[in-house]
Each structure stands twice: as structure tokens, then as C-alpha cells.
Amino acid sequence: MRMPEPDQSVLAARDTLIASLQSIVAEEGVIWSENQLKAYESDGLTAYRQLPLVVVLPEDTRQVSEILKICSEHGAKVVPRGAGTSLSGGALPLADGVLLALGKFNRILEIDYENRCAVVQPGVSNLAISEAVADQGFYYAPDPSSQIVCSIGGNVAENSGGVHCLKYGVTTNNILGLEIVLMSGEIIRLGGKHLDPEGYDLMGVMTGSEGLLGVITEVTVRILKRPELARAVLVGFPELEDGGQFVADLIGAGIIPAGMEMMDKPATHAAEEYCQAGYPLDAEALVIVELDGHSTEVDHLIGQVEEIAHKCGASSLRTSQSEEERLNFWSGRKAAFSSIGRISPDYFCMDGTIPRRSLPEVLKRMAQMSDRFGLRVANVFHAGDGNLHPLILYDANQPGELERAEEFGAEILKLCVEVGGVLTGEHGVGVEKRDLMGVMFSEADLEQQQRLKCAFDPEGSLNPGKVFPTLHRCAELGRMHVHRGQVPFPDIERF
Amino acid sequence: MSETYRPADADQVQEIVAWAVAEERPLEIRGAGSKRALGRPMEVCSTLDLSGLTGLTYYEPGELVLAACSGTPLSVIEAKLGENAQRLAFEPADYGSILGGTAGQSTIGGVLACNISGPRRIQVGAARDHCLGVSGVSGRGEAFKSGGRVVKNVTGYDLSKLMAGSYGTLAALTEVTFKVLPMPEKTRTVLVFGLSVSEGISVLGQASSSDLEPSGLSHLPAAAASRCSVGYVTQPGDSVSAIRIEGPAPSVEARCRSLREMFEDRGATEELHGHNSSTLWREIADVDLLGEAGGDLWRLSVPPSTAAGVVDRIGAALPSTCDAEFLFDWAGGLVWLDINAAKDAAHELVRDALAASGGHATLIRASEEVRRTIPVFQPTSPGLAALNARVKQGFDPRGLLNPGRMSAEY
Numbered sequence: 044m045r046m047p048e049p050d051q052s053v054l055a056a057r058d059t060l061i062a063s064l065q066s067i068v069a070e071e072g073v074i075w076s077e078n079q080l081k082a083y084e085s086d087g088l089t090a091y092r093q094l095p096l097v098v099v100l101p102e103d104t105r106q107v108s109e110i111l112k113i114c115s116e117h118g119a120k121v122v123p124r125g126a127g128t129s130l131s132g133g134a135l136p137l138a139d140g141v142l143l144a145l146g147k148f149n150r151i152l153e154i155d156y157e158n159r160c161a162v163v164q165p166g167v168s169n170l171a172i173s174e175a176v177a178d179q180g181f182y183y184a185p186d187p188s189s190q191i192v193c194s195i196g197g198n199v200a201e202n203s204g205g206v207h208c209l210k211y212g213v214t215t216n217n218i219l220g221l222e223i224v225l226m227s228g229e230i231i232r233l234g235g236k237h238l239d240p241e242g243y244d245l246m247g248v249m250t251g252s253e254g255l256l257g258v259i260t261e262v263t264v265r266i267l268k269r270p271e272l273a274r275a276v277l278v279g280f281p282e283l284e285d286g287g288q289f290v291a292d293l294i295g296a297g298i299i300p301a302g303m304e305m306m307d308k309p310a311t312h313a314a315e316e317y318c319q320a321g322y323p324l325d326a327e328a329l330v331i332v333e334l335d336g337h338s339t340e341v342d343h344l345i346g347q348v349e350e351i352a353h354k355c356g357a358s359s360l361r362t363s364q365s366e367e368e369r370l371n372f373w374s375g376r377k378a379a380f381s382s383i384g385r386i387s388p389d390y391f392c393m394d395g396t397i398p399r400r401s402l403p404e405v406l407k408r409m410a411q412m413s414d415r416f417g418l419r420v421a422n423v424f425h426a427g428d429g430n431l432h433p434l435i436l437y438d439a440n441q442p443g444e445l446e447r448a449e450e451f452g453a454e455i456l457k458l459c460v461e462v463g464g465v466l467t468g469e470h471g472v473g474v475e476k477r478d479l480m481g482v483m484f485s486e487a488d489l490e491q492q493q494r495l496k497c498a499f500d501p502e503g504s505l506n507p508g509k510v511f512p513t514l515h516r517c518a519e520l521g522r523m524h525v526h527r528g529q530v531p532f533p534d535i536e537r538f
Numbered sequence: 539m540s541e542t543y544r545p546a547d548a549d550q551v552q553e554i555v556a557w558a559v560a561e562e563r564p565l566e567i568r569g570a571g572s573k574r575a576l577g578r579p580m581e582v583c584s585t586l587d588l589s590g591l592t593g594l595t596y597y598e599p600g601e602l603v604l605a606a607c608s609g610t611p612l613s614v615i616e617a618k619l620g621e622n623a624q625r626l627a628f629e630p631a632d633y634g635s636i637l638g639g640t641a642g643q644s645t646i647g648g649v650l651a652c653n654i655s656g657p658r659r660i661q662v663g664a665a666r667d668h669c670l671g672v673s674g675v676s677g678r679g680e681a682f683k684s685g686g687r688v689v690k691n692v693t694g695y696d697l698s699k700l701m702a703g704s705y706g707t708l709a710a711l712t713e714v715t716f717k718v719l720p721m722p723e724k725t726r727t728v729l730v731f732g733l734s735v736s737e738g739i740s741v742l743g744q745a746s747s748s749d750l751e752p753s754g755l756s757h758l759p760a761a762a763a764s765r766c767s768v769g770y771v772t773q774p775g776d777s778v779s780a781i782r783i784e785g786p787a788p789s790v791e792a793r794c795r796s797l798r799e800m801f802e803d804r805g806a807t808e809e810l811h812g813h814n815s816s817t818l819w820r821e822i823a824d825v826d827l828l829g830e831a832g833g834d835l836w837r838l839s840v841p842p843s844t845a846a847g848v849v850d851r852i853g854a855a856l857p858s859t860c861d862a863e864f865l866f867d868w869a870g871g872l873v874w875l876d877i878n879a880a881k882d883a884a885h886e887l888v889r890d891a892l893a894a895s896g897g898h899a900t901l902i903r904a905s906e907e908v909r910r911t912i913p914v915f916q917p918t919s920p921g922l923a924a925l926n927a928r929v930k931q932g933f934d935p936r937g938l939l940n941p942g943r944m945s946a947e948y
């Protein structure tokens with residue numbers, strides 16, 4: 044992976060930078076010895092590693108602001124990091140960059156039940172928010188599988204989703220306010236406890252900005268009352284097409300479940316071996332449909348779901364009769380990535396989204412690619428919204444396998460775009476998909492996105508080398524190419 | 539000389555904007571023009587009229603996704619969705635009549651550009667939450683796109699969000715893509731009569747904090763309630779707190795029963811079915827229930843629990859020569875305020891009233907003179923204003939698209 048050339052003058056001035064950072068945060072808040080830096084050399088995309096120049100761990104907004112000012116003065120790049128679970132290398136360090144780790148910045152500041160929101164610091168884990176409001180029967184809806192560890196700041200930066208986002212939306216639909224710090228050190232508040240922030244929707248563009256626009260130092264999230272009841276149906280199908288038809292028919296019947304997940308046979312087998320969730324091993328497609336809400340509604344819809352499943356040729360069907368059984372249905376799906384980790388030394392988790400109806404075609408062509416590359420693939424799929432996670436199994440110790448796996452992954456993502464989908468549904472572009480951006484966007488599209496970055500970070504110091512395949516200077520992006528003296532449009536209606 | 543250009547496709551839009559850039563000629567961007575009176579008045583001679591860009595470019599009911607040219611009338615889109623028992627769930631409101639025109643004119647591009655949502659915003663999100671992608675032409679005269687045609691997508695910055703609520707100041711939108719949802723089998727509304735503003739908002743808050751999943755939470759003081767065309771609403775001659783429930787029939791019936799039990803000791807209750815229910819929510823969404831006199835109309839977005847305090851402060855501060863009327867939506871989070879005979883729409887005291895609790899106030903309707911004099915949109919901190927100006931600069935460096943519509947500075 045090609046990263047921007049390290050700036051020699053920044054490398055040379057490392058000691059001065061460390062001393063300046065030590066004047067801002069407590070001694071132990073600056074990490075610079077090589078063996079301690081090791082812990083930060085990669086995020087969830089472990090194929091790529093790089094020691095950062097130095098790690099700094101602020102605990103409040105003022106410190107973040109001062110750190111960014113100092114870094115700007117030193118011309119040092121900054122990579123924000125939450126819990127480091129990104130699967131796209133978004134938090135991959137830079138040799139000449141300060142890694143700004145927000146793990147210590149982890150207090151819940153306020154829970155406001157009257158306005159159904161909570162104000163939290165960015166290092167708070169996703170699950171900790173739900174736990175903090177659980178005694179009043181509330182929760183924070185987006186639930187990425189990594190929710191025990193991933194930080195809310197990282198969730199905002201990646202616009203993370205979860206298995207329940209079909210009904211409840213992803214991060215961007217569940218936050219009300221942000222505090223951010225720009226590379227200049229300037230602190231800016233967006234939104235608050237009210238709906239729809241004033242002026243341009245900068246909260247909307249901060250969400251999913253992968254640490255390139257500003258550092259998130261506070262998040263106001265919406266909290267919801269837990270539904271009275273949740274039940275899940277576990278359905279096996281003899282063919283992948285039947286599973287696809289089932290999903291289509293449910294939506295056609297006007298049913299939007301809380302979550303709807305599909306796994307193919309290899310993923311089902313791996314999960315079953317790991318969790319003994321009682322999955323049917325003969326099924327080519329396994330679908331979990333969860334319904335939640337008022338008990339009358341859930342029980343009513345469960346009947347409809349069962350009926351549609353039978354009509355679509357289900358080979359097995361179980362409906363959860365208890366909370367324990369429901370959680371058991373999910374245990375295999377939630378551990379899908381870890382279970383693949385047990386059957387293969389390494390794996391890449393891809394994240395394209397496709398129109399649902401293209402699923403059979405995409406799976407067929409992926410199987411052909413799997414043969415061609417000589418690498419196995421297992422699929423888990425957020426079936427309700429078309430977000431596909433093919434897991435490519437490889438062994439980095441076999442010469443050439445990593446490169447083959449990368450190539451296989453790139454082909455899958457190109458296929459997703461070809462059928463009308465996108466490169467990434469929830470894991471972000473990071474470094475992993477950076478060089479594929481041209482498959483989806485024209486040069487003009489990408490330049491317009493980078494002009495937005497210029498408004499936030501004109502020197503391009505925040506997380507450079509991520510998301511954009513080519514880096515342009517803001518002065519160059521600002522230049523206008525004007526063609527004067529055209530005859531104005533003879534064919535256009537005017538009055 | 540004033541001139542209107544009415545392109546027929548995205549290429550022509552690009553041609554016109556590129557020409558305007560070369561000539562440094564500011565452009566007013568409009569769809570059907572139904573919301574022209576919203577925002578700061580502009581001194582612009584040339585108009586880019588996008589109402590010629592019409593038609594659905596993609597609609598797959600099974601995928602729950604619809605894309606259309608920006609000038610497509612909302613009514614056309616809603617009719618098409620209706621054929622498949624689907625809808626735009628954010629319930630785009632129609633400001634046509636409150637802005638002095640007629641209802642039913644909105645284009646889909648205008649809905650997004652003004653980020654207009656209705657009562658269901660509280661449950662499912664705003665226009666910005668349902669927009670999946672946009673294509674447009676920037677003030678540099680360059681065509682660009684963002685997003686896609688699938689719901690789950692984090693590829694690149696989410697510029698669609700930025701377009702929502704930018705009032706045509708960043709780009710001329712040529713195509714927009716939305717997620718759509720199935721219509722519910724049944725809709726009913728539980729009414730609770732006779733509550734004061736703070737009691738009403740507390741009832742709405744209680745419903746909102748319950749597990750009953752309400753899709754509309756509005757409080758109408760007696761004056762507003764009296765203008766409703768549904769007899770059940772006007773009959774008691776009192777204030778009405780309304781809670782809408784949607785979903786499969788047995789669930790709606792059970793949840794309405796729970797609500798009525800929950801609130802039976804707060805006041806008399808009633809239940810609206812079918813047509814009556816939809817009429818009430820249409821009138822709330824379109825702000826049809828406030829002062830016929832057509833005073834200055836404010837839209838306040840506030841933390842719901844502060845709404846009663848905010849209107850109290852405004853009421854207390856207004857000179858006795860002014861009349862004010864209120865209407866509450868979004869469980870109190872949205873306050874509509876109609877003020878008559880106030881100097882400069884009483885903007886200072888309105889904005890002072892929400893300063894402590896946070897939120898913002900937008901002057902939706904006022905004379906051109908007033909809109910020229912006072913900030914129509916909530917003034918922001920200097921840092922945020924400067925950032926907004928830099929964002930504008932990145933899209934429209936010469937300040938040619940709807941110049942001054944949102945702010946005198948950008």
C-alpha cells in the first residue's frame with residue numbers, strides 16, 4: 044500500500060514535537076518508545092502495519108485543540124484513532140504522523156431522558172451507551188458487531204451500521220449534535236439536542252468522514268425505548284435464490300423487519316462449529332429475520348414471515364420462543380468474523396452494497412472468481428439493505444496469497460459497482476478501497492469532495508493517504524478553468 | 539435585463555452554469571418556485587428554472603429506491619409510489635399555501651434543497667436521512683455526483699446531506715435519489731383534549747418515551763385546533779394533543795388502546811381513523827392551522843422539553859399590541875409561531891427565548907422588507923459561520939448560486 048512520502052523535517056524534529064506534546068497532556072499520555080508504539084501499528088485491517096511517529100492520548104477537548112495547534116505548527120500529520128477496529132485501515136498510522144488516540148476520552152457527560160438523548164465523549168464504547176441507559180429501558184440503536192469495543196467517535200467517523208439498521212438507521216440517522224476540533228485547533232459545535240442542525244448540514248458530512256475533516260470530541264446521540272418484544276425466525280433454504288426470493292417477498296409484502304441477515308453455506312458451517320447455535324447445516328442460504336415492537340405486532344408479523352418462508356421453499360424453520368433462544372440464533376451471526384478466523388489463518392472482510400435483486404448473480408460470479416483465484420470465500424450479508432460481506436480466506440505466510448486476496452477483493456468490489464451498487468456499505472474507504480474510488484467516481488466527483496476537505500483542513504494534515512487516491516493541493520483545487528465567449532446555448536428554452 | 543433559462547436536461551444545466559461562471563452572472567435557482575418567498579431576498583437578474591427536468595430515472599419498488607430528475611413534481615412521485623403502496627416516509631410538507639401560493643407545486647429537488655419533512659420526521663428522520671444520492675452542477679460549472687442507489691453506503695463524503703437544507707446555494711441539483719418505504723396497513727390517531735401547553739408536551743414526551751412507536755406527536759392549542767377541518771378535533775372547542783400510530787391492523791388497535799389507557803386520567807380521549815387521521819396530519823404538516831391573518835411565521839427547532847418555556851418567554855416578552863399563536867409538532871421539538879404586528883418579526887426576542895436551551899429559529903414567512911433587514915436563518919458562532927463560508931467557497935467560489943439567500947456573508 045503506497046502512503047504519502049514521510050516528511051523528513053518532521054521526522055528530524057521528533058524530539059521537539061514529543062516535548063511539546065508532553066507539555067499538554069500528562070507524561071504517560073505521550074507514547075514514543077518503539078515497543079509501546081507496537082500496540083498501535085495497525086487497526087482491524089491487520090494486513091497493513093506502520094509504527095506512528097508518536098501516540099498522544101488527550102482526555103479533554105482543550106487538550107485536543109492544543110495538540111492540533113502544535114501539530115499544525117510543526118507541520119505534522121495527525122491520524123485520529125478510536126478503538127482501532129476499523130476494517131478499512133482508516134486508523135492506520137503514518138510514519139511522520141501523530142496518532143491521536145481518543146481511548147482515554149471516555150466519559151458519559153449527560154443522560155437527558157426528557158429529550159431522549161445522551162451526551163458522550165468520543166472514546167465511550169458503543170455498547171457502554173446502551174448499558175448506561177438500560178435501567179430506564181432505553182438503548183442506542185446502531186449496533187455494529189464490534190459494539191463491545193468500538194468507540195462512538197469511530198462510529199461517527201465511519202457512519203457505522205449494525206444488524207438493526209434496516210429499521211433504525213445507521214449512525215448518521217441517530218445523532219443530534221457534535222463537537223469537533225479542526226486542524227487549526229478551532230472548536231466548533233454542530234447541532235445540539237434539537238433536530239436538524241442550522242445552516243449547512245456539516246454534521247451530515249462529518250459523519251462518515253473517516254477522520255479527514257475534524258476530530259470528534261463530543262457526540263449527542265438519540266436514545267430509544269427498548270421495544271416490548273423481539274423475536275427471530277431462523278430459516279434455511281436449499282438454494283441461495285430461494286433465500287433471495289424470501290427477502291424480496293417479505294419486503295414486497297410491506298414488512299420491514301428490525302434486522303434481516305443471510306449467510307451462505309461456508310459461513311453457516313464456520314459459525315456453527317464455533318458457536319453451536321443449532322444452524323441447519325444442509326442449507327445453502329440461512330436467513331435470520333428479527334421483528335421487534337409491540338407484542339401484538341411481533342406475533343402477528345411472525346405468522347406472515349413463516350407463511351412467506353414456506354411459500355419460498357424453506358427447508359427448515361425455527362421461531363424463537365424465548366429471549367435466550369433469540370440470542371442463540373444471533374450468536375453464530377454475531378461471531379461470524381471470529382469463526383472464519385478459526386478456519387483460516389487470515390481473512391479479508393469485504394463490504395460492498397448491491398441492489399438486493401442482484402444477489403444471485405453476484406454470488407454466482409464470486410464463486411467463479413473464487414475458483415480462478417484459488418481462494419475460498421464465505422458470505423455474510425445484511426440482506427435487508429443489500430450490504431454484502433464476502434470474507435476472503437487466505438494465508439499471508441504463503442507467498443503471493445495476500446496479493447491474490449487483495450486482487451480478488453478488488454474484483455468483488457468492482458462487480459458490486461457494475462451491478463449498480465457501491466464500494467463500501469459501512470466499513471469505510473480507508474486505505475483499503477482508496478485506489479478503487481475511481482471505479483465509482485469521476486475525477487470531478489472526487490475533486491468536489493476534496494474541496495470540502497479544503498474548507499476544514501486546508502493543509503491536508505488530517506489523516507492524509509486515506510479515502511482519496513490522489514492528493515491535490517487546495518490551491519490547485521480552487522483554480523477555475525473558465526471558458527469565456529461561448530455562444531450561449533441556442534437550443535435552450537428561455538424567456 | 540432579466541432572463542429565465544429553462545434547460546431540459548442535466549447537460550444543459552451544466553452549460554448554463556458554466557456560461558454564468560464565465561460571465562460572472564449570478565443565478566437564481568428555482569424548481570416550481572413554490573418556496574421562492576423563503577429566505578433572504580436576492581438581487582439577481584438571471585433565473586435557472588429547473589422545472590423542465592422531469593421524470594423518474596429509476597424506480598424499483600422491490601429495492602425501495604426511487605430516483606428522479608430534480609424538477610419532477612412531488613405529486614407525480616407520490617402518485618407513482620402510491621400505485622405500489624409505498625411513500626416517502628419523511629412526509630414532505632407543502633409550504634405552498636403558507637408562502638402565499640397554492641399547494642401541490644413542490645418539486646422533489648426543492649424538497650431536498652430545503653430539507654422539508656413532516657410530522658413523521660420524529661420517527662423516521664428528515665428528507666436528509668432518506669436521500670441516498672444526488673447529481674448536480676456546482677457553482678464552478680462542473681457536474682458532480684455523490685452517493686448512490688443503495689441504502690447502505692459510506693463511499694466518500696456524504697455530499698447529499700450537504701445539499702439538504704442548502705437552499706440552492708451550493709449546486710443546481712439535477713437528479714436526486716431517495717429511499718422509499720411501504721405504506722402501513724392502518725393509521726389511527728389518539729387525541730387527548732384540554733391540556734395546557736406544558737401538560738400537552740409532557741403527554742407527547744411520555745408517548746415518545748414509550749415503546750409504542752408513535753409516528754406523529756403534535757399539540758394544538760385551542761385556537762389552532764379550532765381551524766382543523768376534522769369535526770372530532772374542533773368539537774370540544776379545546777386544545778388537542780394528537781398521537782399517531784401506524785402499522786399492521788392488530789398492532790395499531792392494541793397500541794391505541796394502550797395509549798388511551800395511559801392518558802385516560804389526563805383528559806378526555808378520542809380516536810381518529812383513516813381519512814380523518816390523514817386530514818389532521820396533512821393540516822399539521824402544511825401549517826394550515828395557524829393564524830389566517832398571515833403574520834410573520836417562525837419555525838423553531840428546540841429540545842422538546844424546553845418548548846413550553848420558550849413560548850412562555852416569547853409570550854411574556856411580546857408587546858401587548860402583538861398577537862401570537864403557536865403550534866407544536868415533533869413532541870414539542872418543532873414550534874410554529876405566528877406573530878402579528880411585531881416590528882422586524884420580533885426576531886431578537888424570539889431568538890433570545892431559545893438562546894439558553896439551544897436550537898434555532900427560521901423566519902419562514904415575512905415581508906421582503908423584513909427578510910432583507912433581519913437574519914432569516916439562525917445566526918451562528920463566528921467560527922461556524924466562517925466554516926460555512928469556506929464550504930460555500932468550495933462549491934461556488936464566485937458566489938453565483940442563489941447569492942445571499944441564506945446569509946449576507948455567503
Ligand SMILES: Cc1cc2nc3c(=O)[nH]c(=O)nc-3n(C[C@H](O)[C@H](O)[C@H](O)COP(=O)(O)OP(=O)(O)OC[C@H]3O[C@@H](n4cnc5c(N)ncnc54)[C@H](O)[C@@H]3O)c2cc1C
Nearest residue numbers: 125126127128129133187188194196197200203204254259
Ligand atoms: C469484528 C468486527 C466487527 C465489525 N462489525 C461492524 C459492523 O457490524 N458494522 C460496522 O459498521 N462496522 C463494523 N466493524 C468496523 C468497525 O468496528 C467500525 O468501523 C467502528 O465504527 C470503528 O470504531 P473505532 O472506535 O474502532 O474506530 P477506529 O478504528 O479507531 O477508527 C476508524 C476511523 O475513524 C477515525 N476516527 C476514530 N475516532 C475519531 C474521532 N474521535 N474523531 C475523528 N475521527 C475519528 C479514524 O481516523 C479512522 O479513520 C467491525 C469491526 C470488527 C473488527
